[in-house]
Amino acid sequence: MKKGFVSNMERCIGCNACVIACKQYHGLEPEMKRRKVREMDENIVGQPVRAYLSASCQHCDEPACMKACPTGAYSKREDGVVLHNAEVCIGCRMCQWACPYEAPTFNPVTKKMDKCDFCRERIDAGEQPFCVAGCPMEALEMVDMDEINESDYVSEVKGFVDPSITGANLRVKLPAAVRQVRR
Amino acid sequence: MGHTSLILGTVFSQLAIGTFITGYVIDQWLKKANEKNAFITTCVSFVAGCIGLAAIITHLGVPMHAFNAFLNIGSSWLSRETLFSAIFMLLLFVYLLIQKGIIAKESKSALKGLGCVTAICGLCLAFVTAMIYMIPGVPAWNTAATPVSFMLSAFLTGIPLGVYLSGYDEAKMPALLTGLIALCALFVALIHVTSLQAGASAQAASGYLMSSNSMFAFRMVLLALAAACGLYFGIRGTKQNSEGTETKTQGGTIFLLLFLVLIVAEFLGRYLFFGTIVRL
Numbered sequence: 055m056k057k058g059f060v061s062n063m064e065r066c067i068g069c070n071a072c073v074i075a076c077k078q079y080h081g082l083e084p085e086m087k088r089r090k091v092r093e094m095d096e097n098i099v100g101q102p103v104r105a106y107l108s109a110s111c112q113h114c115d116e117p118a119c120m121k122a123c124p125t126g127a128y129s130k131r132e133d134g135v136v137l138h139n140a141e142v143c144i145g146c147r148m149c150q151w152a153c154p155y156e157a158p159t160f161n162p163v164t165k166k167m168d169k170c171d172f173c174r175e176r177i178d179a180g181e182q183p184f185c186v187a188g189c190p191m192e193a194l195e196m197v198d199m200d201e202i203n204e205s206d207y208v209s210e211v212k213g214f215v216d217p218s219i220t221g222a223n224l225r226v227k228l229p230a231a232v233r234q235v236r237r
Numbered sequence: 238m239g240h241t242s243l244i245l246g247t248v249f250s251q252l253a254i255g256t257f258i259t260g261y262v263i264d265q266w267l268k269k270a271n272e273k274n275a276f277i278t279t280c281v282s283f284v285a286g287c288i289g290l291a292a293i294i295t296h297l298g299v300p301m302h303a304f305n306a307f308l309n310i311g312s313s314w315l316s317r318e319t320l321f322s323a324i325f326m327l328l329l330f331v332y333l334l335i336q337k338g339i340i341a342k343e344s345k346s347a348l349k350g351l352g353c354v355t356a357i358c359g360l361c362l363a364f365v366t367a368m369i370y371m372i373p374g375v376p377a378w379n380t381a382a383t384p385v386s387f388m389l390s391a392f393l394t395g396i397p398l399g400v401y402l403s404g405y406d407e408a409k410m411p412a413l414l415t416g417l418i419a420l421c422a423l424f425v426a427l428i429h430v431t432s433l434q435a436g437a438s439a440q441a442a443s444g445y446l447m448s449s450n451s452m453f454a455f456r457m458v459l460l461a462l463a464a465a466c467g468l469y470f471g472i473r474g475t476k477q478n479s480e481g482t483e484t485k486t487q488g489g490t491i492f493l494l495l496f497l498v499l500i501v502a503e504f505l506g507r508y509l510f511f512g513t514i515v516r517l
Contacts, residue, residue: 118374124316125302126309142305145298148315154374154517165298215517219373 056134057172058199058223059186060207061108064230065193068093068106075188076110079173086159088170089185095213099231107214107226108194110185111136111157111170115221119169122152127167134199134223135172143167154215155222172196199223240511242296247366248394248503250289250322251387254359255395256402257282257329259411261352263403270403272336278402279333282395286326293322314368321362328355363391370510374517376436377443378510382429386510389422390503393463397496401489408488409474415495416467423460426453426506439515446513452505459502463495 068091076082076089089110096102113136120128120136127143130136138149138158143166149158150167158169173183177196181187186194207225209217217224260278264270270278294300306319332351334340341347367387370378396418400411430453433444447453470491 118372121312122315122372124307124309124313124319125305126313142302142308143299144302144305146296146306146315147298148313148369151375152372156516160298167298215374219517 056199056223057113057177058134058197058202058225059110059112060195060197060202060225060227062191062193062195062227063094063098063105063107063211064227065191066091066106066108067191067193068104069190071188071190072108072185072194075184076170079184082168083161083163086161086168088157088159088168092214094211098212099228101231103229103232105229107211108185108189109155109214109224111153111172112155112217112220112222112224113170113172114223118152118154118220119149119158122148124148131174135174135177136169137171137174138167138169140164140166140168154219197225199225240508242292243511244504244507246289246293246296247387248289248390248500248507249285249292250366251363251391251503252394252398252500253282253286253289253329254325254356254363255391255393256285256399257352257359257395258356258391259396259399260403261356263399263405265349265352267405269405269407274402274404276333276336278399279329279336281398281402283326283329283333286329290322290326314365314371317365318362318369321358321365325355325358325362328358359391360388363388375514376440376517377433377447377514380429380432382425383510386422386425386429386506389418389425390506393418393422393499394496394503397492397499401492401496404489406488408491409471411471412467412491412495413471414467415492415499416464416469416471419460419464419467419499422502422506423457423464426457426460439517442515443513446515447509450509450513453509456502456505456509459498459505463498463502466491466495466498 070091073087073089073091089108091106091108094105094107098105113134117128117130117136120130124146125142125144127139128136145165145167147160150156158167161168176183183196186196202225207227209225211226256278260275260282264275294303297303306316309316310320332355335345335348364384367384370383373379396411396415430444430448433440
């Protein structure tokens with residue numbers, strides 16, 4: 055089972071509840087974010103819409119962070135979750151440069167890198183990650199990438215990094231185009 | 238100037254490589270340096286290497302754990318850079334000790350072989366340093382211009398300093414070489430910026446950020462100046478004395494000036510390299 059996220063842009067209202075839930079659960083420093091909500095181009099579906107994309111580490115098939123890290127601090131579990139071992143991290147920020155999504159962030163207190171671990175304790179206990187559980191619109195989902203119907207989602211979003219670079223495990227449901235009424 | 242330590246680290250480590258190779262060639266292959274000058278040249282390249290290494294280490298969040306950087310040599314270019322950096326500095330230090338006669342006094346003849354290995358290691362270091370920045374998420378870096386300009390940088394700064402410190406009298410060839418390398422660096426920078434501007438959004442943004450920065454224009458002027466100077470003295474030669482050999486003082490001054498112009502150009506180039514990136 056390969057885990058991934060689905061971000062439903064039709065539901066997302068850009069409230070940042072996922073970001074805050076993650077920060078609170080993991081006790082992150084104020085300037086740190088494991089998840090970011092981006093306001094996307096209003097013409098993302100060809101017609102003006104307000105669209106937000108919530109994204110964190112994509113737990114890629116070929117994680118650029120893991121390849122670039124000089125200390126071997128990154129590892130990938132059998133379920134696809136990419137983990138960071140802060141014990142050996144030297145805070146060189148190489149992973150942050152290498153990651154096209156800039157998912158790893160620098161912790162100004164420990165002087166080491168930090169990233170989403172898919173709330174591993176929670177998912178191992180059969181629970182949802184905190185960002186998913188904290189979304190009031192149910193716009194975020196944790197999914198099994200081998201079981202989703204790919205035709206229901208897109209992997210490439212205009213204005214967001216090409217997921218094929220690293221084989222990102224994020225699928226997106228684009229907002230529906232609204233019918234424009236011209237007066 | 239958020240990348241100060243990386244700018245200092247890369248420029249100084251490349252300066253160390255270029256200076257060492259130049260000094261080594263003049264001393265061991267051309268046999269045109271006296272013992273004292275050859276030792277000073279190696280000393281300066283060692284000090285430059287130490288400054289570069291120290292600057293890179295201060296960039297780390299946890300410098301005390303810097304040794305962990307050796308742990309992923311199989312896939313990380315930064316790990317490989319750490320390895321080559323350590324080997325290069327170690328070989329340079331041993332070379333220095335043998336040159337001074339502190340160790341292995343009777344094996345001075347081995348300096349040629351040791352210097353050759355050190356030089357190859359230095360070139361590998363410049364190459365792996367450049368490969369660190371070949372990141373698909375940063376299109377301005379992910380081009381052939383990165384390894385080419387990093388390699389050129391080593392010789393651009395190293396040749397004039399190495400020639401100056403070695404007290405090498407025959408200025409024509411190194412001046413010509415410096416001029417040609419400066420010309421190459423100038424063309425590489427111009428082609429790089431032009432191709433970025435013609436690229437997709439992130440590339441184009443990087444290209445415009447770079448070309449609209451006054452430091453880019455200043456660097457181009459410095460490189461053009463160094464190229465013109467180098468080619469002029471390389472073709473015409475420096476002032477000659479009655480015996481037909483070049484005047485040492487004038488040749489030395491030219492190389493010192495070339496070095497100062499080119500080191501400023503390289504610092505500007507590296508500042509632009511780190512300061513004008515636009516991610517995908």
